[in-house]
Amino acid sequence: MQSLILTTTTRLLVALLLVFSVYALLRGHNLPGGGFIGGLIGATAFILYTIAASVDEAQRALRVDPANMAMLGVGVAGLAGLSAGLAGQPFFTGQWFFLFASEGNEGIPISSVLFFDIGVYMAVFGGILTLVFALEQEI
Amino acid sequence: MSWLLVYPIVIPMMTAVASYLFRKSPAGRWISLAGTTLLLFASCLLMSDVLDQGVIAAQMSNWDAPFGITLVADLLSGVMVVITAITGLATVVYSFGEIPKRLEQLGFHALLQVLLVGVCGAFLTGDLFNLYVWFEVMLIASFGLLVLGGSREQLDGGIKYVTLNLISTIMFLTGIGLLYGITGTLNMADLHLAVREVENTGLLTAIAVMFMVAFGVKAAMFPLFFWLPASYHTPPVAVSAIFAGLLTKVGVYSLMRTFTLIFDQDIAFTHSILLWLAVITMITGVLGAAAMNDFRRILSFHIISQIGYMILGLALYTPLGLMGAVFYLVHHIIVKANLFFVAGVAKRIAGSTELSRIGGLYAHAPVLAFLFLIPAFSLAGFPPLSGFWAKFIVVKAALDLDMWVVAGIGLAVGLLTIFSMTKIWGAAFWPDHPDGIKPRLSDIPMGHRMALMLPIVALAALTCIIGLFPEPFVQFAERAAGQLLDPSVYIQTVLGVQP
Numbered sequence: 001m002q003s004l005i006l007t008t009t010t011r012l013l014v015a016l017l018l019v020f021s022v023y024a025l026l027r028g029h030n031l032p033g034g035g036f037i038g039g040l041i042g043a044t045a046f047i048l049y050t051i052a053a054s055v056d057e058a059q060r061a062l063r064v065d066p067a068n069m070a071m072l073g074v075g076v077a078g079l080a081g082l083s084a085g086l087a088g089q090p091f092f093t094g095q096w097f098f099l100f101a102s103e104g105n106e107g108i109p110i111s112s113v114l115f116f117d118i119g120v121y122m123a124v125f126g127g128i129l130t131l132v133f134a135l136e137q138e139i
Numbered sequence: 140m141s142w143l144l145v146y147p148i149v150i151p152m153m154t155a156v157a158s159y160l161f162r163k164s165p166a167g168r169w170i171s172l173a174g175t176t177l178l179l180f181a182s183c184l185l186m187s188d189v190l191d192q193g194v195i196a197a198q199m200s201n202w203d204a205p206f207g208i209t210l211v212a213d214l215l216s217g218v219m220v221v222i223t224a225i226t227g228l229a230t231v232v233y234s235f236g237e238i239p240k241r242l243e244q245l246g247f248h249a250l251l252q253v254l255l256v257g258v259c260g261a262f263l264t265g266d267l268f269n270l271y272v273w274f275e276v277m278l279i280a281s282f283g284l285l286v287l288g289g290s291r292e293q294l295d296g297g298i299k300y301v302t303l304n305l306i307s308t309i310m311f312l313t314g315i316g317l318l319y320g321i322t323g324t325l326n327m328a329d330l331h332l333a334v335r336e337v338e339n340t341g342l343l344t345a346i347a348v349m350f351m352v353a354f355g356v357k358a359a360m361f362p363l364f365f366w367l368p369a370s371y372h373t374p375p376v377a378v379s380a381i382f383a384g385l386l387t388k389v390g391v392y393s394l395m396r397t398f399t400l401i402f403d404q405d406i407a408f409t410h411s412i413l414l415w416l417a418v419i420t421m422i423t424g425v426l427g428a429a430a431m432n433d434f435r436r437i438l439s440f441h442i443i444s445q446i447g448y449m450i451l452g453l454a455l456y457t458p459l460g461l462m463g464a465v466f467y468l469v470h471h472i473i474v475k476a477n478l479f480f481v482a483g484v485a486k487r488i489a490g491s492t493e494l495s496r497i498g499g500l501y502a503h504a505p506v507l508a509f510l511f512l513i514p515a516f517s518l519a520g521f522p523p524l525s526g527f528w529a530k531f532i533v534v535k536a537a538l539d540l541d542m543w544v545v546a547g548i549g550l551a552v553g554l555l556t557i558f559s560m561t562k563i564w565g566a567a568f569w570p571d572h573p574d575g576i577k578p579r580l581s582d583i584p585m586g587h588r589m590a591l592m593l594p595i596v597a598l599a600a601l602t603c604i605i606g607l608f609p610e611p612f613v614q615f616a617e618r619a620a621g622q623l624l625d626p627s628v629y630i631q632t633v634l635g636v637q638p
Contacts, residue, residue, distance in 0.1 A: 068160055071249065075156035078149060084200075091145040092200040 003052075010052035017045035025121050026114075035117035039124025047132050055136045066129035073122025080115035092116075143188055144197045144210040146181035147220050147259040150174060151227075155252035162246050168235060171248035175231045178255065179224035182217075189217035194622070194632040196265065204265070204633050205326035211265035213629055214619035215465060219262040219392055222472050225601075226384045227255045229594035233480055234377040236583070236590030237487075242287055242375070250287065254280040254381065261389050265633055267315055267325040270393065274311065274357070278304050281386060284378045285370060296370030303366040307356035314349035317342070328633035330401045331626060340404060347402035347409050354397070357390030360450060361420040364443045368427065371442075372435035372492070376483025379435060383442055384476035388468055391449045395464060398453060399623040406456055413454035418548055421447030425555040434482045434492035434567065437559055438475070441518065444552055445471050451549065452533045455540060461620035463532035466612065470517070470525040470605060477514040477598040481507065484591050485567060488578035494563065499572035504580045508568050510592075513599040515563070517606065519556040525605035528613065 021042035028034025050058040084093040094113045101107030154174025161167040188195055189212050199208045212220070230251065238247050257277030264270050278301070286297040319325055321342060322333035337343050352363065359367040367387070371379045394413075402409055424444025431437045449471070452464025482492055484507055489497035501508045517524035520531075530553055537546040572578060580588060605612050622629060 067246075071156050071159040075153060078152050078156070082149065085142060090197055090199060090201050091142070091149075094200070 007052045010048050014045045014049050017041055017048070021045070021121075021125075025117060028117055029111070029113065035120030036124050038117075039121040040128065042121070042125045043128035043132070046129055050132060050136055055133055059133060062129065066126040066133065068126070070123045070126030070130060073119045073124075073126060075119070076122060077116050077119025080112045080119060083112045083115075141188065141195050141197050143181070143185040144195065144212055144263055147178060147185065147224070147263060148210075148256055150178045150181055151252040151255040151259065154178075155249045155256065158252060159246050159249035162249065163244055167248055168231075168243060171252060172228075172231050172235075174252060175224065175228045175255070178259075179221075179228050182220045182224040182259075185212060186217045186221050188212075189214055194629050196632045204635070205324045205329035208269050209265035209326060209328070209633050210263045211328075211629065211633055212263055213622045214615065215392070215395070215623065216262045218465075218469060218615070218619065219388070220259055222469055223255060223258050223262065223385060225598075226381055226472055226476050227251070229476060229480070229598060230377050230381040232590055233380065233483070233594045234375075234590075236587035237375055237377050237483060245287055247284070247287060250280050250283045251378075251381070254284065254385075256280075258385050258389055262392060265327050267318070267327060267330070267397075271308070271311055271315060274308060274389075277386065277389065278308065281382060284382075285374050287374070287378075290373075293373045296373040300366050300370040303356055303363070307353045307363075310349055310356075311353035314346050314353060317346050317349070321346075326633065327396070327400050328626070328630040331630055334401060334404065343402070344405050344408060347398075347405070348412070350397055350402065351394070351409070351412065354390045354394045355416070357387065358394060358446050358450070359387045359390070359420075359443050360446060361416055361423050361443075364420070364424070367443060368431075368436055368439040371439040372433060376435075376479055376486065379439075380476045380479035380483070383438065383479050384472045387442055387446055388472055391446060391453075391464075391468060394450065395453050395461075395623065399456075399461070400626050400629070410454045410456050413450055414545070417447045417450035417454050418545055419447075420444065420450065421548065421552045425552045425559070428559040429555060429562070431559075432494050432566075434485060434494060434497075434563060435479065436492075437494075437563060438478050438482060441478075441556065441559070442475060444556065445475070445518070447552070448530065448533050448549065451545065452536065455533075455536050455542075456624075457536055457540065458617070458620050458624060459532060459539060460536035461623050462613070462616045463529065463536050465619045465623075466532055466616040467529040469612070469616075470529045470602070473598050473601050473605075474514040474517045474526060477595055477602070478511075478518065480591070480595045480598070481511045481514070484580075484583075484595070485511075485578075487591070488580060488582055489567070489572060490574075490576065490578075494566035496573060497567050497578070498570045499576065499578055501568040502571070503577045506592075507580060510595050510599050511564075511568070513602055515560045517602045519560055520553045523606045525602045525609070527606065528609045532613075532616075 021038045024033040024041055025035055025038030046058050081092040083095050084091060087095055094111050097110045098107035099110055158167045158170040161170060194213045196209055196211045198204055257273045257280055260273035261270055282297060282301045285300055286293050321337050322330060324330055324333050356363040371382060421444050424440050428437045428440035431440060449464045449467045452460045485500060486492045491497050517526040520526045534546050534549045
């Protein structure tokens with residue numbers, strides 16, 4: 001069923017949801033948010049698009065196989081945990097890097113926890129979309 | 140802080156990712172093979188470290204126990220990880236000859252590796268909630284493997300499997316919640332100390348029984364075993380072999396861990412329940428096997444009866460009993476996986492696993508017949524194979540406690556095991572094939588034949604080695620049992636304090 005209202009609002013909402021999902025992901029380090037909820041919000045954008053347009057359209061817009069993305073996310077999360085080994089610390093110990101740090105300037109703090117969260121984001125995002133696409137295709 | 144504890148979890152995880160991304164090309168299966176070989180190597184390194192130091196522990200994320208998650212390996216965990224890697228490697232090699240391209244493209248190897256992640260994680264974790272997580276990982280991966288390909292029969296078995304296992308996990312989670320409520324900790328070493336200060340011992344015993352039910356379902360203990368024979372004969376043989384070898388043993392391992400480390404205040408109550416359940420499990424399993432007429436179904440019921448012996452060893456709660464349980468655990472994984480592999484080859488050349496529809500294997504594939512005899516006799520407990528020593532120790536432990544009935548039942552079940560093995564022998568190997576087919580091993584193309592036979596030969600050799608040179612293995616089991624009965628070193632290593 002095509003609904004003009006749904007397709008029009010979806011155009012606006014998809015972009016908004018995707019930006020918001022990245023915001024939730026980045027905010028998650030010290031405040032409520034993080035990779036899991038970010039991934040869910042991101043997946044919602046594509047689910048909405050699937051309902052408004054079609055599975056094929058949504059898959060074309062996503063460009064990559066969501067199942068691959070989910071597995072890659074697990075890999076990214078694992079590598080983030082392994083990075084602690086480079087510093088000689090136990091698995092999953094948070095590591096901090098400071099980009100553009102100079103005298104008197106702390107720089108931009110980047111932690112391995114962020115990469116772990118990005119991995120979780122990808123895993124949740126890909127996993128949910130794999131399920132939804134598979135369910136929609138059956139019908 | 141040892142990284143050796145992390146490798147058995149991280150290696151299969153990364154292998155799963157890589158083999159999934161390359162699932163559409165032949166590279167996927169080679170990645171899987173390389174990863175599992177690496178896992179075996181890493182687990183041997185871990186084992187040698189554990190043999191040196193007794194118990195090793197690592198605190199994840201640098202959070203001290205009992206607040207963070209601890210990975211611990213004592214001798215039992217160490218040997219279980221090694222045996223997991225061996226079974227995993229054998230299964231990957233076997234799958235080269237059995238799993239069709241279609242299943243590989245659906246992600247067979249990735250699921251197999253995720254299963255190994257779950258199993259290794261469960262053996263290495265020192266935290267109850269983390270154990271629950273690994274159980275879930277295992278459940279997801281094993282359900283995926285069980286229904287991969289999606290035939291009607293597989294889905295039927297898979298639904299039964301997943302439903303009963305979910306009930307078990309709910310029970311497990313409820314038990315964890317209650318235990319956390321009364322002790323305020325989930326670190327197993329810390330729990331050992333904390334449960335001693337609990338005043339409401341009645342509640343503690345109730346929680347112990349909840350754990351017994353939860354792990355009992357996983358271990359296929361009487362009366363909670365129905366999911367096993369309902370599902371194990373449906374998937375590809377490589378899958379049922381690794382399930383038969385490893386999955387139920389994780390349940391037994393968890394029982395052994397929790398009922399020596401945490402729930403040891405009311406042994407008279409909890410361990411006598413375990414004792415009688417073990418005995419009934421042995422009997423029902425072997426009677427079920429005697430009634431079946433399908434190669435893999437008979438073997439599935441045998442898993443149940445053998446689980447009984449292991450739990451019996453735990454329930455006796457003597458050094459000798461636990462030693463027998465540890466020995467049995469290791470022996471049974473090798474033998475059972477091997478029997479399933481043989482069943483797979485028999486199916487391939489004779490066309491079925493229904494005993495009434497196959498035959499002629501002895502006349503036309505004598506090598507296979509010989510390779511069947513080794514694990515079959517070992518399972519039944521013939522000297523000088525590994526099963527003899529396993530049964531001998533457990534029965535001796537029962538005799539030492541003057542439990543004549545239990546020991547007698549143990550021996551009788553061994554006899555019935557031989558009966559059902561002779562049934563397989565008498566139907567599949569001895570008579571001619573009912574359709575006049577001549578099942579020859581040379582009918583299988585060379586590459587596939589190598590992949591199928593190599594794991595069978597290797598595991599049979601391992602059974603013979605354990606059987607002929609039991610000394611080091613028995614001594615090892617004795618040390619492992621000692622660690623289980625006196626966990627002071629375990630606790631000291633995890634918590635870093637004198638208990």
